[in-house]
Amino acid sequence: MLFSEENYETHRRGRIEVICGSMFSGKTEELIRRLKRAKIARQRVEIFKPAIDIRYSEEDVVSHDSNSIASTPVESSGSILLLSSDVEVVGIDEAQFFDNGIIDICNQLADQGTRVIVAGLDMDFKKKPFGPMPTLMSIADEVTKVHAICVECGHLANYSHRLVENEKQVLLGEKDEYQPLCRSCYNKKHTK
Numbered sequence: 001m002l003f004s005e006e007n008y009e010t011h012r013r014g015r016i017e018v019i020c021g022s023m024f025s026g027k028t029e030e031l032i033r034r035l036k037r038a039k040i041a042r043q044r045v046e047i048f049k050p051a052i053d054i055r056y057s058e059e060d061v062v063s064h065d066s067n068s069i070a071s072t073p074v075e076s077s078g079s080i081l082l083l084s085s086d087v088e089v090v091g092i093d094e095a096q097f098f099d100n101g102i103i104d105i106c107n108q109l110a111d112q113g114t115r116v117i118v119a120g121l122d123m124d125f126k127k128k129p130f131g132p133m134p135t136l137m138s139i140a141d142e143v144t145k146v147h148a149i150c151v152e153c154g155h156l157a158n159y160s161h162r163l164v165e166n167e168k169q170v171l172l173g174e175k176d177e178y179q180p181l182c183r184s185c186y187n188k189k190h191t192k
């Protein structure tokens with residue numbers, strides 16, 4: 001098992017869990033796995049994603065392997081608090097795209113007893129910390145870093161290499177636009 005829920009399930013209290021890593025590292029699959037288990041335990045679960053993320057579906061959170069779970073797309077982090085009253089478990093995908101308000105919102109939810117599970121890219125294509133993710137990682141009760149497989153050499157990949165010419169930090173995409181690489185393979189591409 002990748003993550004042990006034992007502590008949480010025996011001491012049900014508010015907490016913040018962060019799942020981070022590069023693209024294709026399994027963040028969304030791990031988020032969906034934890035949320036589906038909470039639903040099996042008959043807990044009240046709400047899942048949010050930024051409205052800009054319409055890659056696979058406008059409504060659902062969908063992994064690169066086509067696992068999915070229904071979600072509510074929101075324009076800004078403020079809506080998450082408004083829509084989370086009476087909820088026991090809140091899931092948030094693609095957290096890197098949210099405004100910094102999400103930091104206080106996660107803390108408020110956890111302080112009032114909600115389990116908050118946040119998934120997002122820790123770094124952008126330039127290896128720079130992405131949006132609110134570094135702060136979310138520092139305030140989290142638990143951080144899980146997952147890894148993709150480097151498409152060049154088969155080692156663990158930490159980085160998302162952008163394949164298209166575009167300097168903007170936000171550029172939605174999948175395999176045509178990004179590939180996961182290990183440190184050594186990423187650095188080889190960026191010193192040419």
Ligand SMILES: Nc1ncnc2c1ncn2[C@@H]1O[C@H](COP(=O)(O)OP(=O)(O)O)[C@@H](O)[C@H]1O
Nearest residue numbers: 022023024025026027028029063064065148149
């Ligand atoms: N290079 C790769 N390394 C690992 N998984 C990959 C790779 N390329 C495609 N995948 C697929 O991506 C899935 C993970 O998808 P997902 O959970 O959506 O990742 P993330 O949310 O981190 O981008 C894996 O189970 C696997 O089927």
Ligand SMILES: Cc1cn([C@H]2C[C@H](O)[C@@H](COP(=O)(O)O)O2)c(=O)[nH]c1=O
Nearest residue numbers: 022023024124125160169170171172173
């Ligand atoms: C590295 C990087 C990624 N993005 C975009 C590309 C995808 O639409 C999402 C990440 O999705 P995943 O579930 O982690 O595969 O983020 C971006 O906008 N900028 C970047 O630097």
Ligand SMILES: [Zn+2]
Nearest residue numbers: 150153182185
């Ligand atoms: Zn490599």
